[in-house]
Amino acid sequence: MYLPHQLVGQLLNKKFDEDVRRHYFRGMEFAAPVGDPGWFGPGSAVWHVHSHMHALIFGLQCAAFMERLDPSIYWMGMHHSRLVKRDPQTGEAKPELDPKGLAVRLGHSIAFFIGTAYGSTETAERLAQSVRAMHHTIKGVRPDGARYDADDPDWLRWNYATVVWGLATAHELYHPNPLRGKKLDRYYGEFVRVGHALGGTDLPTTKAETLECLESYLPKLAVTHGTATSTGPGVPFPQNMVDWAIRDTLPKWAKQLVAHTDPNIIERTARRAAVWSVINGLSAATGPIPEFRQAQARVKGGTTVPHTVPTYVPGTDPVRSRDEVERSFA
Template sequence: MLVGLRERIAAELTATMHGGDLKLERYAGPPGDPGLFGIAPGDPVWRVHGQATGMLTGGFAALMLQSLHPLAMAGVDQHSDFRADPVGRLNGTVRFITTTTFGSSAAAREVIDLVRRIHTRVHGTAPDGRPYRADDPDLLTWVHTAEVRSFLAGHQTYAPRPLRLTPAECDAYYRQAAPVAEALGARNVPRTSLEAERYLARLRPQLHATPAALDSVVFLRRFGRTRRERLVVGLLTNASVGLLPDWARTELGIHRPAPVRTGWDRPLATAVGRTLQWGLGPSRIQAAARGRLAGAR
């Protein structure tokens, strides 16, 4: 019975996160290829992006935080199909992160080029009358910084304590993640935890919840194609609220007391994450990447 349950969890997660096909060829070869950014097992980026609970909660937190930039949210609201095909949107995001982290140089370059081409087609006018472009370097820096800050917060909250990063490793995470954003066209990308927090403080006057942002957060927190999926997403999004800065929760109108976040949301998300990790078993993507890297020896 446990074997059958584990197989069902693995199949459902693979379908939801990766579209049903891990495409291991992106990670397995050519032998010795270091990857586009030279990220290796044990590096902070590898550790953060390989920890399931932190990435799931951090991913939800990133979407909420990113929505507070009116121009970024206008682009998503006017051009994204996240409401009609949220799983497809998720597959694309997961594919980009896993490929740039664990994939070969060619595979990473391919997904970066694809995203850059998509960005050139995303432009328009926000409800406040300001023009926006998805390939705007400053907007790309915002999206990246909100994302990696959230991923790191998820890791530091949900990874087993011995596996959490030291302050120096947190800074190394920002440095190792920055070249991906720069390859997409971002500029002045924060490279330490302090720089990331100062960056958020500088942008704070520009950030607020538009009607589209509030609508997207409601959609996110209610997402799920089945009752079980809605339950899991609800627990994880509740936990992701605890990763947001206090001012971001206030802007989004989320009132979840600290005792609830720490005494209820966090333990439940930890339990859900452990169950999902048990179902998935050892990462086949990371195993393929390790095999490719070992080919250099």
Template sequence: MRSPWKLLALPAREPIRRWVLGAFPRGGGGLIEYDRPMGDPGLFGPDSATWRVHADFPGMLAGGLAALMLQTLHPLALAGVWDHSNFRDDLVGRLRRTTTFVSGTTYAPRDQAMMLIERVRTIHAQVRGKAEDGRPYAADDPHLLTWVHVTEAYSFLQGFRRYSHVQLPAGAADRYYDEVRRVAEALGAREVPASEAQINGYFRRVRAELSFTARSREVLGVLSRVRLPVPVAGLSRDVFLQAGAALLPAWAESMLERTPLQRAQAGLAARALWSVAPVFRAALPDGIASRACSRMGVPAESLQRWH
């Protein structure tokens, strides 16, 4: 018997499918083959917490946007984006490249996942400069790599918790953090937090390095105006952006100087996204996670169960 959400999604299946694929085309530009070789688990495999968390599209998109907001608070990490990225003109392209990297390192066969990691390492080796205060920065600095990783992993997990409609079992958060640090360490990060307690401790320690600057404001302004190539682009952006802001920890909301009105808008958007999130899942039965499951000979529905 079909679930009520699948029945509800039938009329919306194609519009939602076109929405997602229009904004985030699959396959990494044809460079990633998710369907073979058969039996290759990649870096994680179908029994991992990572495959489950990253299979939830609404939580991942909202989480990715939350991670971008957090990342604007680190002056050295932001300097690399400021000096070496065309984020002002092609923020959508940057979001797509990040999506390709995360989906590829999560679900692609191992050799292809490592190829993506090596490509990013090569790019990072060329990103160097000086921040506004004259301090040198390098994108392959292990400390900065850890910051970027932690903001993303934290935000993705919070997105899953908030929007997936799946109860996270005891210990699953620690398992997720312990798994995903493999990618950060392969990129060159060191002392990567491996549990929820360690993540919380890391945020407490790193806060002294963070600040909300004019550059932070400008990047957030660009993000607030981004137009995804989808229907009702402004509305779609605002819902996901505010739903992402709803995932921010309280200390980050304060640092980002979010007003009571903005926090109220984030709460409304979070409730709206929670309401429609199951429709996204029902309308995307053949996503990248499903293809990876087929490669491993397991049903995609198994990613909705935890064990």
């Protein structure tokens, strides 16, 4: 006889299978080849952090919020992304998120960070190559005349730092068994492989270095129209609960930039406890993700090497058109 939480878990897993795995996990290998540890392998901090799917998803939202404090990121999205709504007649972007486009972006992001964590070496390499191919097509000019290029090393460093900070901070706050101190720095040090695989250079490898890196970009950052209209006290319930939790993860200077004020310690603790209960309630209902279990089985008898590392050398990717890249993501 199934208990209520087991039924909820079944429904949530079925919906995730239909909405995410069926569309975005195609062609990804987790069960083979036997003995292949992928980029990280058993005992790694990355395997521990990414196994908590719902904290991972929340961390990706935190990363996206901080990322778009760079005006160039905002205009990359306006010019190239499906995330924003567009005028049906002119195709011109509006500063409003498109729910369908947001779901597609989230699906691809989840698949990437699960695939690079637990997938075979070939799976991780292919995922990274696909994302790099998309980055290669994102170049343009902002309305103020400033140029942007998703292959720019300075942009890649900012993008990487926001992602690793978002994922690690969400883990610290909302994982039931979080890594802290030097153990958490292991995660920062391991995860840098993903940044290198996407073309990043001179990337931070500890929590302190990441905080320093993020703050160094402050002179370049701003609250764009899109950010201003999608956060703060005007956001309706229940989105405002998630919006608050995201802003709560920001460093002090970033909170000041978006005019976020921490409540008193009692209220802040109560709010975090509520968010913790939701995230971990979902995780308890759905259970361990199958990709993690498959990866564990893949290396149950041992690994061929401690881990493999990304092989990408900047500038060696084949040239692909935007249409070719879009088809690879379809």
